[in-house]
Amino acid sequence: MNEVTLSINSQEVKIREGATILEAAKSIGIEIPHLCYREDLPPTSACRLCVVEVEGARNLVASCSYPAANNMVVRTNTERVTKARRLVLELLLSDHPYDCMTCERSGACDLEKYAYELGVPTTRFQGEQHAYPLDETHPFFVRDYNKCILCERCVTACNEVQFAEAINLAHRGFDTKVSAPFDRSLLDSTCISCGQCVAVCPTGALTEKTRRFQGREWELKKVLTTCPFCGVGCNIELNIKNNRIVRVTSPPNSPVNQGRLCVKGKFGFEYVHSPERLTKPLIRVGKKGEGKFREASWEEALDLVASNLANYTENETAVISSAKCTNEDNYVIQKLARAVLGTNNVDHCARLCHAPTVAGLVQSFGSGAMTNSIGEVANASCILAIGTNTTAAHPVIALEIKKAVRKGAKLIVANPREIELVSDASLWLQHKPGSDVALLMGMMRVIVDEGLLDSSFIAERCENFDDFNKSLNKFNMDFVEQITGVPREKLAEAARIYATNRPSTILYAMGITQHSHGTDNVIATANLAMLTGNMGKPSTGVNPLRGQNNVQGACDLGALPNVYPGYQAVSNPAIQEKFENAWECSLSPSPGLTLTEMLDAAHQKQIKAIYLVGENPALSEPWALHAQESLRRLEFLVVQDIFLSETAQLADVVLPATSFAEKDGTFTNTERRVQRVRKAIEPIGDSRPDWWITCQIAQRMQSRGFDFTHPSQIMDEIASLTPAYGGISYERLESGGLQWPCPTMDHPGTSVLHVGIFTRGKGHFIPLEYKPPMELPDKNYPLVLTTERSLYHFHTGTMTRRVNGLNTLKGKELVEINPQDASTLGIADGDMIKVASRRGEVLATAKVTNVSPVGVVAMDFHFAESPTNVLTSPALDPVSKIPELKVCAVRISPANGKK
Numbered sequence: 001m002n003e004v005t006l007s008i009n010s011q012e013v014k015i016r017e018g019a020t021i022l023e024a025a026k027s028i029g030i031e032i033p034h035l036c037y038r039e040d041l042p043p044t045s046a047c048r049l050c051v052v053e054v055e056g057a058r059n060l061v062a063s064c065s066y067p068a069a070n071n072m073v074v075r076t077n078t079e080r081v082t083k084a085r086r087l088v089l090e091l092l093l094s095d096h097p098y099d100c101m102t103c104e105r106s107g108a109c110d111l112e113k114y115a116y117e118l119g120v121p122t123t124r125f126q127g128e129q130h131a132y133p134l135d136e137t138h139p140f141f142v143r144d145y146n147k148c149i150l151c152e153r154c155v156t157a158c159n160e161v162q163f164a165e166a167i168n169l170a171h172r173g174f175d176t177k178v179s180a181p182f183d184r185s186l187l188d189s190t191c192i193s194c195g196q197c198v199a200v201c202p203t204g205a206l207t208e209k210t211r212r213f214q215g216r217e218w219e220l221k222k223v224l225t226t227c228p229f230c231g232v233g234c235n236i237e238l239n240i241k242n243n244r245i246v247r248v249t250s251p252p253n254s255p256v257n258q259g260r261l262c263v264k265g266k267f268g269f270e271y272v273h274s275p276e277r278l279t280k281p282l283i284r285v286g287k288k289g290e291g292k293f294r295e296a297s298w299e300e301a302l303d304l305v306a307s308n309l310a311n312y313t314e315n316e317t318a319v320i321s322s323a324k325c326t327n328e329d330n331y332v333i334q335k336l337a338r339a340v341l342g343t344n345n346v347d348h349c350a351r352l353c354h355a356p357t358v359a360g361l362v363q364s365f366g367s368g369a370m371t372n373s374i375g376e377v378a379n380a381s382c383i384l385a386i387g388t389n390t391t392a393a394h395p396v397i398a399l400e401i402k403k404a405v406r407k408g409a410k411l412i413v414a415n416p417r418e419i420e421l422v423s424d425a426s427l428w429l430q431h432k433p434g435s436d437v438a439l440l441m442g443m444m445r446v447i448v449d450e451g452l453l454d455s456s457f458i459a460e461r462c463e464n465f466d467d468f469n470k471s472l473n474k475f476n477m478d479f480v481e482q483i484t485g486v487p488r489e490k491l492a493e494a495a496r497i498y499a500t501n502r503p504s505t506i507l508y509a510m511g512i513t514q515h516s517h518g519t520d521n522v523i524a525t526a527n528l529a530m531l532t533g534n535m536g537k538p539s540t541g542v543n544p545l546r547g548q549n550n551v552q553g554a555c556d557l558g559a560l561p562n563v564y565p566g567y568q569a570v571s572n573p574a575i576q577e578k579f580e581n582a583w584e585c586s587l588s589p590s591p592g593l594t595l596t597e598m599l600d601a602a603h604q605k606q607i608k609a610i611y612l613v614g615e616n617p618a619l620s621e622p623w624a625l626h627a628q629e630s631l632r633r634l635e636f637l638v639v640q641d642i643f644l645s646e647t648a649q650l651a652d653v654v655l656p657a658t659s660f661a662e663k664d665g666t667f668t669n670t671e672r673r674v675q676r677v678r679k680a681i682e683p684i685g686d687s688r689p690d691w692w693i694t695c696q697i698a699q700r701m702q703s704r705g706f707d708f709t710h711p712s713q714i715m716d717e718i719a720s721l722t723p724a725y726g727g728i729s730y731e732r733l734e735s736g737g738l739q740w741p742c743p744t745m746d747h748p749g750t751s752v753l754h755v756g757i758f759t760r761g762k763g764h765f766i767p768l769e770y771k772p773p774m775e776l777p778d779k780n781y782p783l784v785l786t787t788e789r790s791l792y793h794f795h796t797g798t799m800t801r802r803v804n805g806l807n808t809l810k811g812k813e814l815v816e817i818n819p820q821d822a823s824t825l826g827i828a829d830g831d832m833i834k835v836a837s838r839r840g841e842v843l844a845t846a847k848v849t850n851v852s853p854v855g856v857v858a859m860d861f862h863f864a865e866s867p868t869n870v871l872t873s874p875a876l877d878p879v880s881k882i883p884e885l886k887v888c889a890v891r892i893s894p895a896n897g898k899k
């Protein structure tokens with residue numbers, strides 16, 4: 001890297017070519033006052049406070065954008081410079097309220113700071129002043145135009161960090177202000193409510209509603225932790241006053257998200273303090289399912305749970321763990337199932353999202369996790385985003401995609417629906433739901449036929465290519481075009497773009513996995529990456545985007561029926577012996593039941609007791625009415641949760657757990673990064689951390705090995721038994737997260753998997769054939785229903801539905817239906833409609849939109865009032881046992897024309 005040498009205030013400084021004077025000054029400890037500049041934003045030179053003298057230049061220059069040059073002589077502290085800065089401040093103060101005593105920003109306001117430091121107590125300019133009313137229209141933040149200094153930080157953050165393009169400067173001269181297009185409300189703009197504008201504002205012009213009059217800046221205690229929502233694992237700081245979260249911030253240097261958040265991470269914490277939180281153990285008093293309970297002491301409730309669970313054999317009990325809980329919680333929960341209850345009947349909601357990822361990628365590569373890291377996406381030359389509505393489900397990863405596109409990368413979106421990412425795509429493959437194998441095999445056929453494959457990578461690093469190649473024969477373009485509905489020219493273009501723009505990366509989510517052939521879909525992505533040598537290098541790979549905050553960790557820590565922590569098979573005698581010795585017990589070598597199988601077994605009264613932690617199968621399972629009936633048929637159901645969820649209402653005993661904000665632990669994000677969760681507030685009411693509750697049950701069942709007093713001790717046990725976590729300890733995590741595999745205490749962690757050699761040795765090509773979805777539309781049910789996730793809600797809504805602002809942004813289920821279908825059915829936008837499948841029916845509101853293609857409707861599954869999974873199909877992928885949540889047949893009719 002070339003360097004330049006210059007002098008600043010008579011000190012010599014060397015800095016990389018292209019750096020600004022401000023950066024050069026900072027590198028030798030000279031602070032130049034600035035308002036519009038932020039290290040993490042492109043400079044705008046709007047405020048002129050950072051002016052400096054450059055020898056030879058007639059005027060003062062803005063140091064935030066003026067490049068440092070060889071032999072330049074700069075002075076940052078002359079009288080002329082100070083006078084100019086004071087003038088800038090005086091002009092700003094001439095139209096600024098002097099209400100620092102009640103301003104939320106006081107103590108952290110840059111204007112206040114520089115007025116003090118430069119000695120500008122008042123202004124000579126007494127002209128016209130604005131008197132704007134407060135803009136409180138946004139549910140989460142307030143805009144006070146009177147305090148706006150037009151620095152444009154918010155505009156730059158919105159447009160160039162979040163790529164939302166919701167705000168800009170409007171009007172001219174004295175009336176210039178920041179505004180959404182046409183001065184309308186932000187709610188009518190492309191605003192995604194990420195709060196980035198609030199995060200970067202240097203004054204009190206933008207303030208979170210939750211922190212107004214809740215504490216001065218210096219009174220807020222900041223606790224660094226990890227977002228409890230999606231699998232991106234953004235780093236957040238809970239700002240605490242009087243045992244309450246009053247605001248969430250994020251450090252700009254956070255490794256995963258660099259200070260960026262989505263609406264849920266930034267604003268979705270109100271649920272923690274909801275009056276509906278469970279605060280006492282509950283014991284059922286009425287009939288099952290009536291939801292009538294009495295409060296009980298912990299002693300009574302735990303004794304009841306332990307004594308009842310002891311009454312059932314290992315084949316009669318099952319444990320459902322939680323992707324919302326920490327690694328430590330999951331570890332002790334699966335340990336309880338195996339070591340205390342004697343069963344491998346333990347599973348969690350990964351069965352409903354990424355079980356095919358584990359099953360498929362393990363066969364192809366030897367490891368069922370994201371091969372690369374989030375930060376690498378922005379450096380890819382091609383991104384194939386298939387089956388992922390990334391802007392809604394993994395918003396911060398979507399920012400990396402958008403960054404890559406702006407740097408020139410080609411984006412191929414493969415999705416039946418015109419999702420938001422399509423507007424950034426070079427190519428959109430609008431294939432029919434459930435035709436992914438045909439689509440991907442078609443692309444591979446083109447790559448092979450046109451000689452675009454990486455033959456040396458295949459020869460050196462892979463096996464079974466010839467068998468796979470034969471299976472491509474069936475995928476001629478006539479067949480592929482007919483199955484997918486994608487014109488052959490488009491498909492060929494996609495194949496060429498993917499194969500020739502290296503590095504190419506594949507991102508996928510539940511659009512790939514939630515099918516009756518989900519494992520085949522995953523394998524197809526693996527074949528494609530290997531075929532072009534896009535494996536084992538930065539910005540390549542196959543990258544499953546995990547749904548919930550800790551679904552990766554719950555899988556890693558053995559909340560699965562066939563493996564112990566670290567994917568060590570329960571059927572392997574040597575592994576069984578290792579865990580028997582460590583846990584001092586005898587263990588079963590037979591894999592247990594999956595989540596869906598457990599509920600079927602409960603329906604048949606073979607499973608009689610379930611200990612369920614932090615999940616809500618009454619709403620999240622496909623064919624929800626069947627799942628609810630299965631839960632009702634149990635003799636004994638214990639639910640451990642933070643709210644009385646729809647599932648908890650069916651329980652015999654409900655145990656109140658703490659939220660993420662009230663406990664210590666770790667989450668593992670989608671890129672395999674183990675990160676700390678830190679206790680920020682005391683438990684609400686009498687709630688207790690999940691790991692503590694589980695240990696109490698185990699101890700009451702006379703089991704040893706559950707006498708942990710802090711989750712760090714649990715992590716030490718995890719590290720001793722789980723090779724990929726062998727080098728992880730709380731002490732190391734204090735300085736940041738670690739990506740597994742991290743086998744030893746001096747190992748730095750692994751950002752890219754399969755470098756040089758695949759985890760299983762050779763990458764394994766697997767032949768595939770096309771299989772249609774199990775339930776296709778017919779005369780009675782002529783439409784395909786596919787399920788989605790909303791940006792504004794999470795899972796079954798137990799947390800986000802208890803955040804008022806999120807309900808304002810999206811408060812009910814909307815069935816997205818194409819205008820042509822709506823017109824045929826006599827349905828208008830906003831009509832109440834009935835959606836019926838072979839399994840049940842729900843009422844919801846129609847949203848008529850071209851986002852859904854003709855013949856396909858889409859629903860979320862966050863709203864208990866319109867429980868989408870009443871409709872969905874329980875058809876299972878035979879390998880991973882995931883249900884086909886992405887395709888089922890429905891019919892739609894107006895619901896009495898009600899609005």
Ligand code: SF4
Nearest residue numbers: 158191192194195197
């Ligand atoms: S909340 Fe986000 S999207 Fe909305 S205006 Fe602010 S930065 Fe832009």
Ligand code: SF4
Nearest residue numbers: 148149151152154201
């Ligand atoms: S609202 Fe804040 S960040 Fe935006 S222009 Fe005004 S002062 Fe700057």
Ligand code: SF4
Nearest residue numbers: 227229230234262265
């Ligand atoms: S992207 Fe995911 S992890 Fe990040 S703030 Fe949003 S919900 Fe939280």
